[in-house]
Amino acid sequence: MENRRAKVRDIAAETGVSIATVSRVLNDHANVSPRTRDLVLQAVERHQRPTAPDGPPRTVYVRCPYLLTDYFGLIVSSIAETLRLHGARMVLDAGEASQGSDVLAGLPDEPGVDAAILILPPEDDERLVALSRRGFPFLVVDPRTAPPPDVPSISAAHLSGARALTSHLVRQGHRDIGVIAGPDVWLAGDARLAGHHAALAQAGVLPSPHLTRHVEPTIDDGVRAAGELLDGGGRLTALVCFNDKLAVGALQAAHARGLRVPEDLSVAGFDDIDLSRATRPALTTVRQPLQEMGRLAVTQLARVLDGHRPEALHLELSTTLVVRDSTGPAPA
Incomplete structure (x- = not known):
């Protein structure tokens, strides 16, 4: 048993x-x-199947040109564990220093590397297409821009997640909602903004461009952007942040201005990393299936290496709204 x-x-x-x-x-x-x-x-x-080896283990190059913090660390750890279950080895290229290096062009000629998983690759579409045309098997996790049609990718359902989050605030009576978004050239950010606008439209509210800030997804940028929105002269009752670190910065900005959360201001994040449960109050957020994305990436890549064509090239995994204490009814 x-x-x-x-x-x-x-x-x-x-x-x-x-x-x-x-x-x-x-x-x-x-x-x-x-x-x-x-x-x-x-x-x-x-x-x-019999466990006797029928050849050398496959080696998968995993590129994550960012610090392996909670977000990227969960994806990479999940990929590593699943590759081990498949009997494959992992070559990891991580850290921000590798962002400027042109590694994709040389991947097909790398000795002993059978395939690759690219996490939020900074390269443009032309380089991804060029790699695909050389017949090198690879898959993109959390694409930065819309992936080319023939490049397989896995991401979260950002639009529906953001729509669920803003709908939750609308049901609480919020209409004056500020948005702290990620960089404006970021596919996930565009989808989340579209989901936010869709929820507002359903409530008959027109989105206000002056209530949106596009910043890097850091706590410091969250503090700055939230301060600008809160000091802008409007009467905001809620802030939607497109990752949990931005939301932590928004909590700090609210506290510095004597605003109570959620009595005076509701604050929400996105991702549901460990940090979201450590704040006071704990963050309402949207849970991304980060570990599932890593597991499915390996499974899809293994199918390709076994000679099967993926049934779907672009997969979106569902997100989950997690309501905690940082959101509440809009103040009268």
């Missing part, structure tokens, strides 16, 4: 679905989509 539970956990980690979903497939329950059922059954088949 213990071995069966361990196998179920391994298959769940390898496929990026929950343990409950794996159990439903193994018990032949009807309420599982055909695509998910096939994915799980293929993983089960791999686990039942």
Whole structure:
């Protein structure tokens, strides 16, 4: 029984679905989509194959040209664990120093590297397309810009997540809502802003460009942008921040102005990193499936390396609204 539970956990980690979903497939329950059922059954088949090696282990180059903090660290750790389950090795290229290096052009000629996973790559579409045309298998996680049609990618459902967050505030009576967004050339930021506008439109509220700030996603930038919005002469009742670090900065700016959260001002974030649970009050936020993104990236890449074409090139994983204490009814 213990071995069966361990196998179920391994298959769940390898496929990026929950343990409950794996159990439903193994018990032949009807309420599982055909695509998910096939994915799980293929993983089960791999686990039942003889374990004798039939060649050298595959090596996957993982590029994350950023500091491996909580956000990127969760994705990279999940990729590493899932590659290990697949019997593959990982070559990690991480840290901001690698942002300026042109590594993509040389990847197909890198000895012993079979494929790559690129996390939020700073390279433009032309370089991604050039890499794809050379027949080198790779996948993009959390693309910065809209990925080219033939480049596989995995991201979160940013638009629906932001729409759910702003709808939550609208139901609380908020109409004067400031937005602290990420860089204005960021695909995720554009999608989140669209989701925010959609929720406002449903409530009959026109978005106000002067209530939006585009900044780098840091706590210091959150402090500065929130200060500008709060000191701008309007009567804001809520601030929506497009990551949790910006929201922490907004909390600091509100505290410096003697504003109580959420009695005077509601503040919300996005991502649901550990920091969101450490603030006082704890942050209302949108949970991104960061670990699931890493697991599914490896699973999709493994299918490509096994000679299968991905059923969907651009996958969006659902997000979850997490309501905590930093949001409340709009002040009268």
